[in-house]
Amino acid sequence: MNTEKEIIDLVVARLQNLPSNKEISIGSSGEFTKDQLIEHVKKDDAIGKKMIAIEMDFLRSMKEGIFYEQYSTSNNS
Amino acid sequence: MSNTALVTTPSSDRTTRYISAWAEKTIEELKSKRLQFISLIRERATASILESMLRKHDPSFLFLNGHGGPDLVCGHDDEILIQSGRNEATLKGTVTYALSCSSAQVLGPAAVKAGAIAYIGYNEDFIFFISPEKVSRPLEDKTAEMFLTPANHVVVSLTKGHTAEEATNRTRGYFLKSIQKFISSEASEDEREYMRYLVWDMKSLVCLGDKKAVVVR
Numbered sequence: 001m002n003t004e005k006e007i008i009d010l011v012v013a014r015l016q017n018l019p020s021n022k023e024i025s026i027g028s029s030g031e032f033t034k035d036q037l038i039e040h041v042k043k044d045d046a047i048g049k050k051m052i053a054i055e056m057d058f059l060r061s062m063k064e065g066i067f068y069e070q071y072s073t074s075n076n077s
Numbered sequence: 078m079s080n081t082a083l084v085t086t087p088s089s090d091r092t093t094r095y096i097s098a099w100a101e102k103t104i105e106e107l108k109s110k111r112l113q114f115i116s117l118i119r120e121r122a123t124a125s126i127l128e129s130m131l132r133k134h135d136p137s138f139l140f141l142n143g144h145g146g147p148d149l150v151c152g153h154d155d156e157i158l159i160q161s162g163r164n165e166a167t168l169k170g171t172v173t174y175a176l177s178c179s180s181a182q183v184l185g186p187a188a189v190k191a192g193a194i195a196y197i198g199y200n201e202d203f204i205f206f207i208s209p210e211k212v213s214r215p216l217e218d219k220t221a222e223m224f225l226t227p228a229n230h231v232v233v234s235l236t237k238g239h240t241a242e243e244a245t246n247r248t249r250g251y252f253l254k255s256i257q258k259f260i261s262s263e264a265s266e267d268e269r270e271y272m273r274y275l276v277w278d279m280k281s282l283v284c285l286g287d288k289k290a291v292v293v294r
Contacts, residue, residue, distance in 0.1 A: 019267045022220055023209055024274070025092045027178035027202045028144040028155070050202065057280070058273035066276060067260055071250040 008048075011041050011055045026050065078294060082114045082138035082236075083130055087122040087153035091212055095205070096142045096176055098215040099225035100232075104140075109236045111293040112138065122152035124164075131167055138172050138292035140232055145177030145198075148184050161187035168193035172241055172290050174231045178202040185285045195241035195286035197231055203281065204274045223271060224278060227251040231282075235292045242288035252279035 015038050018024075023031040029047060032040070040048035084104060086097035097118075104114045115134060117126055122143065131139075141158065143151045149160040159167055161184045169192030175181070181198035188196050205224035211217050230251045234244035256275050259268045 014273075017266070018270050021208070021210075022206045022267075025095070025205050025207055027092065027204075028146070028151075029202070031091055031207065054204070054273055054277045058276055061276050061280070066253075067257055069253060071246040071253065 007052060007056070008041055008044065011052050012038050014055055015041065015051065078137045078292075079135045080112055080293065081134045081136040082112050082140060082292065083127070083134065083136045084114055084116045084140040085122040085127060085142055085152050085158065086116055086118050087143045087151070088119045089154045091207065093143055093153075094212075095207060095215045095218070095221055096225065096228075099221070099229055100140065100142045100176065102216055103229040103232055107233065107236050109293075111238070112236050114140075117152075120153050122158070123156055124152065124158050127152065127158050128164070128167055131171075136171060138235060139168065139174070141173060141175040141177060143177055145175060145180040145184075147179045147182035148187070150175050150177045150180050150184065159184060159188070165193075166191040168196070170194060172235065172286075172292050173197065174235070174244075175199070176203065176228055176231075181281075181283045181285060185283070189286040193286060195284060195288070195290040197241055197245055197282070197284050199278070199281040200283050201277065201281040203228070203278055205278070206271060206274065220271075223255060223268075224275065227255060227275075228278065238291060238293050240288060241284050241286070241290045245282060245284035249279050249282060252276075252282075 018034040025031050041051050086100050087093045088097050141150045149157050152158045165188045168188040172195045175198040181200040185196040185198050206220045208218050208220045230248040231244050234247045252275050256272050259272050
């Protein structure tokens with residue numbers, strides 16, 4: 001199994017966990033259900049590639065410790 | 078510096094209806110005495126009306142809501158309001174916040190080059206979730222709220238007198254706080270699934286131009 005296929009499988013598996021009763025708005029591309037997103041990822045089209053980019057970015061962010069990051073100013077004031 | 082802010086709130090599809098409803102709510106709740114907000118609502122969010130209002134009011138702050146692309150931001154019915162290579166100089170002398178996809182890639186830098194003081198926007202698609210059963214009442218949509226309340230914090234922060242950079246950082250901080258909340262054991266499984274999209278929006282938000290720019294004194 002090549003890496004590209006593994007990544008697609010990973011993203012599809014992640015998307016399976018999305019709630020079925022919600023839609024995602026991706027700007028002018030429109031709104032998509034979970035099943036539609038999965039189809040786009042399998043087709044590896046522009047929307048699918050976007051979903052893959054988001055997943056890969058999230059994994060990188062976790063590795064970089066995004067959850068422990070702080071911004072210089074709080075939003076309390 | 079003028080004490081006027083111009084806001085565009087188109088409403089020609091689900092996405093624009095949502096972002097505009099939350100933008101209008103944010104402005105209404107601000108009740109700012111330091112900044113007078115003038116909204117170009119629905120059919121009034123057109124290029125000709127925006128340009129005329131910019132000339133008439135010389136606003137210090139421009140809050141654009143609508144679809145976008147790397148080099149443009151749209152208004153009602155996806156009419157192009159501002160586009161690099163065409164009328165980016167319209168933003169000269171303003172601080173702009175565009176709640177719009179990807180416009181910080183090309184339009185933002187072009188506007189700053191043409192004299193915009195600062196441009197806050199997203200260098201990727203702005204993504205959010207909606208609950209289909211709430212589409213006729215977007216302000217009751219708690220799922221969309223998780224994304225749109227942080228996104229509108231740029232406006233809250235600028236109106237309080239924070240600089241463009243502070244407003245951007247405080248907004249990223251707002252996103253981050255929501256994300257960190259979702260790691261806790263009290264978060265539902267659904268909420269945890271939204272984290273990656275909140276991270277995406279948070280990281281896509283950028284501030285270009287004069288980072289010390291303010292819209293109120």
